[in-house]
Amino acid sequence: MRQFPNEPLIRFFDIGYTEAIMLNDVKTTREALQSQCYKLVKPNFVRRVLGEINGTGVFFEEGESHKRQRRLLTGPFSYGSIKEMLPFFDEKAQELVGVLRTSIRRKGDELVELSSLFSSVTLDIITLACLGLRMHNMTEPSPFALAYAKVFENTPWSAIMHTLNVYIPIRKLVPVKANREFLQANQTVRDLLRQQIRNKRASLEGKEKAAITDKDLLALMIKERGQGAEIWTEDEMLGHVTKLILLSGHETTAGTLTLTAHTLANHRDIQDRLRKEMTHYFPSGASLDVATIDKMPYLKNFSQEILRFYAPGIVNWREVAEDIVLAGTRIPKGTIIHIAPAALHHNASIWGPTVDEFDPDRWDNISGDAKDPFAFGSFHNGPRICIGKSFALLEYKVILIRLLQNFVFEDPEQKPLEFERGAVSLRPTGGMHLRVQPIDNKGQE
Numbered sequence: 001m002r003q004f005p006n007e008p009l010i011r012f013f014d015i016g017y018t019e020a021i022m023l024n025d026v027k028t029t030r031e032a033l034q035s036q037c038y039k040l041v042k043p044n045f046v047r048r049v050l051g052e053i054n055g056t057g058v059f060f061e062e063g064e065s066h067k068r069q070r071r072l073l074t075g076p077f078s079y080g081s082i083k084e085m086l087p088f089f090d091e092k093a094q095e096l097v098g099v100l101r102t103s104i105r106r107k108g109d110e111l112v113e114l115s116s117l118f119s120s121v122t123l124d125i126i127t128l129a130c131l132g133l134r135m136h137n138m139t140e141p142s143p144f145a146l147a148y149a150k151v152f153e154n155t156p157w158s159a160i161m162h163t164l165n166v167y168i169p170i171r172k173l174v175p176v177k178a179n180r181e182f183l184q185a186n187q188t189v190r191d192l193l194r195q196q197i198r199n200k201r202a203s204l205e206g207k208e209k210a211a212i213t214d215k216d217l218l219a220l221m222i223k224e225r226g227q228g229a230e231i232w233t234e235d236e237m238l239g240h241v242t243k244l245i246l247l248s249g250h251e252t253t254a255g256t257l258t259l260t261a262h263t264l265a266n267h268r269d270i271q272d273r274l275r276k277e278m279t280h281y282f283p284s285g286a287s288l289d290v291a292t293i294d295k296m297p298y299l300k301n302f303s304q305e306i307l308r309f310y311a312p313g314i315v316n317w318r319e320v321a322e323d324i325v326l327a328g329t330r331i332p333k334g335t336i337i338h339i340a341p342a343a344l345h346h347n348a349s350i351w352g353p354t355v356d357e358f359d360p361d362r363w364d365n366i367s368g369d370a371k372d373p374f375a376f377g378s379f380h381n382g383p384r385i386c387i388g389k390s391f392a393l394l395e396y397k398v399i400l401i402r403l404l405q406n407f408v409f410e411d412p413e414q415k416p417l418e419f420e421r422g423a424v425s426l427r428p429t430g431g432m433h434l435r436v437q438p439i440d441n442k443g444q445e
């Protein structure tokens with residue numbers, strides 16, 4: 001991509017010597033994700049890889065069925081509903097602060113591994129905000145968290161089984177330990193989620209809409225059912241919550257928090273400026289509110305920049321469902337398209353010569369193609385834009401505010417970052433070990 005920054009499409013050979021195409025400019029990305037959205041479908045291999053874990057739900061729907069599901073999810077995911085979740089986010093962000101303070105008291109000056117803590121806090125948040133289930137995975141991993149970890153285990157053996165299973169249903173045919181454990185863990189996760197859906201339905205269905213006061217997404221989805229002829233089936237609901245909890249709703253945010261801590265530790269000036277803004281808007285003891293969070297200019301710029309610099313999703317794929325013309329080029333049915341946000345985010349012809357500098361202030365002065373919403377691809381755009389974007393941004397900002405109010409991050413080792421290969425979202429290898437210094441309530445280190 002760096003070699004051909006002005007080419008709209010990059011054609012290359014993928015696994016098995018098959019031809020594939022990478023979208024490489026803003027106009028073409030807009031065309032693919034907006035006007036040709038439903039002619040570019042989720043490829044079968046994505047269904048085969050993820051289908052074992054999550055075969056149904058909005059992520060896998062196409063055309064009219066996708067539009068219907070998005071319509072039904074609009075209310076639960078509207079900014080109005082997400083704002084009501086602030087107490088969930090803040091409860092867990094404050095629990096994280098407590099866990100970190102205890103760990104620092106115990107371990108003194110030792111470096112703290114933050115990546116697994118961020119995974120646990122975001123898992124706690126998504127299960128609370130999505131299902132109304134309160135877990136404490138930061139201190140004691142729940143059976144749900146343990147089963148979840150097993151499903152996504154990334155050992156060489158589990159990777160081989162996972163890859164083979166895409167082509168042959170090897171899970172059931174070859175009863176080796178890795179397969180038995182995967183099947184059992186996957187079943188545990190699905191049973192727990194199905195049970196929670198049934199419990200919620202039993203407690204809420206039949207109630208007047210106004211009488212449903214639960215703020216979690218599952219309750220909002222059930223509430224929406226009462227609105228007319230369109231209703232969710234239990235499997236559709238299971239599909240949505242599995243997708244939200246297992247695939248979308250927490251590893252992306254956890255990875256972003258991990259890379260945020262690293263960035264702050266390596267840019268003390270940015271860290272201090274962000275903390276100063278937080279102290280200005282939320283002086284010691286002030287409770288958080290969404291209207292004020294939305295007003296914080298540097299926090300907004302910083303969040304945009306971290307998601308530009310380290311786009312959490314590495315690549316999403318589409319398969320051309322019928323012959324199309326994209327950027328003036330005929331693309332035959334069956335071609336695989338790669339949508340990699342980093343290709344646009346690190347293109348100097350869009351962002352200028354400072355593209356590889358981490359600079360939150362750039363967001364006050366963007367011009368040209370960079371102003372186009374499709375230039376910022378972390379959540380994609382168009383009819384399939386990430387439905388959890390507002391959720392993720394508010395959750396991220398609340399956690400960041402609580403962290404910076406309480407801690408200073410330092411990176412004594414200054415090792416260059418390396419990223420996990422084969423992971424779904426961007427994550428550094430070997431965790432994130434930083435020095436975390438507590439700040440007392442007078443703002444002193």
Ligand code: HEM
Nearest residue numbers: 058059248249252253312316378379380384386387388392
């Ligand atoms: C930093 C955090 C996040 C990032 C970077 C992110 C990114 C994305 C991207 C790029 C897509 C489009 C995938 C595709 O079409 O191939 C997507 C879809 C989706 N995301 Fe997110 N996501 C994040 C957090 C969340 C959260 C917190 C939720 C739910 C609470 C969520 C729920 C979904 C769902 C349901 C879809 C499928 C939408 C559809 O196909 O219509 N995401 N996300």
